[in-house]
Amino acid sequence: MSCSSCHAGAGLEKDSSPLVGVTAIYPEYISRSDEMVTMEERINGCMVRSMNGEPFAEDDEDLDAMVAYLTYISEGIPVNADLEWRKINTMEDVPTPDVANGEELFQQSCIACHAQDGSGTGSNTGPALWGDGSFNDGAGLARMSNMAGYIQNNMPKGNEKSLSDQEAADLAAFVLSQDRPEFDKHDSDWPGGGRPSDAMTKERRDAVKDGTINWDEVLGNTKGISE
Ligand code: HEC
Ligand code: HEC
Structure with a gap:
């Protein structure tokens, strides 16, 4: 990355x-x-x-x-300006995803740049989406709302903004249910409360694999800062 x-x-x-x-x-x-x-x-x-x-x-x-x-x-931008391009990659209402459909879409639209195994083709041609070379599960993009929003606004590169909310959510769920490095300080985040519910941690990835994932719980409270 x-x-x-x-x-x-x-x-x-x-x-x-x-x-x-x-x-x-x-x-x-x-x-x-x-x-x-x-x-x-x-x-x-x-x-x-x-x-x-x-x-x-x-x-x-x-x-x-x-x-x-x-x-x-940032030159010329006044202190505390309201930047309209800031924090735009969060999907507000993420539909319940279909991981199998996400995998299908991934095969169709993403592997050319991100590789079949998600390991990528290079940090500037298609960075790693999962695995050892990717972001860990404490990252902003490890949250469903951020990943779905990011994918919809930016991917597939060259054909941005072509995916529906449902397709972007399916892709986000597929990508985030693959293995990635674990963040070791989840417990110290949000010490003042307000923890969003949609981080795809190891427990959640395992739940997708064994079919016990509860998407209502994951998507129940996606409010909070994007990263
Ligand atoms: C895996 C994706 C990813 C990578 C790699 C990454 N970032 Fe970020 N970064 C994010 C996301 C997501 C946010 C939150 C953006 C938002 O709120 O819209 C963020 C936020 C930020 C912010 C705060 C922006 C704001 O408006 O508050 C800064 C500064 C920043 N990143 C710098 C960096 C720097 C420097 C690097 C490289 C050392 C880096 N990032 C690498 C995903 C990434
Ligand atoms: C034509 C090449 C190309 C295609 C096709 C493509 N990407 Fe990307 N992707 C990139 C590049 C290049 C970046 C780095 C950021 C940038 O330049 O916009 C990126 C960055 C990303 C990131 C953030 C960085 C990371 O490693 O997590 C995600 C997530 C992502 N792509 C998902 C997808 C998904 C999902 C698809 C299929 C719907 C897709 N991409 C299709 C080229 C591509």
Whole structure:
């Protein structure tokens, strides 16, 4: 994975979780950690979850360089501006998914870039959708509402916005029921309450496999921050 695997075009692509303006917003209150989070801490949030990597040290030059870049692409945007392109990839009402149909759609529309086994063809041609090289289950995209919304807005690349809510939900459920790295600090998230219900954890992946998944429970409370 690279940052551009999800923030396409180095965070400039309008529909793909764009990062234009973020330095005008942070520090921001994040309910997942129930505290004010700095730009540096937010980047590290993506490092340890979405990138399934190690956090940058506070004085890491690469971290400074990333903040400098984000500041550059946010130039001219007023502090706390209401950015209409922010947090647009969350589907509000996710229909009950059909995983088998999701698999079929995946075979038709996704394997050319993401490979049959989901391991991808490269971080900028089609990053890993599951398996060791993908994001872990503490990432924002490991939630059904975010994955379905992201897929519908951005995929299949070249033919974006062609999938119905149902198709995007089916694909999200198929992708998120495959194995991926586990986040080891789920219990410390949402210390102030409000935990959304739709993270596809190992327990849920196993429940899809053995046919005991309760989608009503998964999709019961998808409110909360997107990542
Ligand atoms: C697997 C996908 C994925 C990868 C890889 C990823 N991110 Fe993110 N990132 C997200 C999602 C999803 C959000 C939440 C976006 C939203 O709220 O709409 C997010 C949010 C952010 C935000 C906060 C944006 C905001 O509006 O509050 C920053 C900053 C950020 N990412 C930086 C990075 C950086 C830097 C990297 C690479 C080190 C990275 N991300 C890698 C998925 C990813
Ligand atoms: C033509 C190539 C192509 C096709 C077809 C395609 N993708 Fe992608 N996908 C990409 C690229 C490239 C990225 C990296 C982000 C970007 O550039 O938009 C990406 C990123 C993603 C991501 C976020 C990063 C990650 O690894 O999780 C998901 C999820 C995703 N695609 C799902 C799908 C699904 C589901 C389909 C089929 C409906 C699909 N893609 C079809 C090229 C493709």
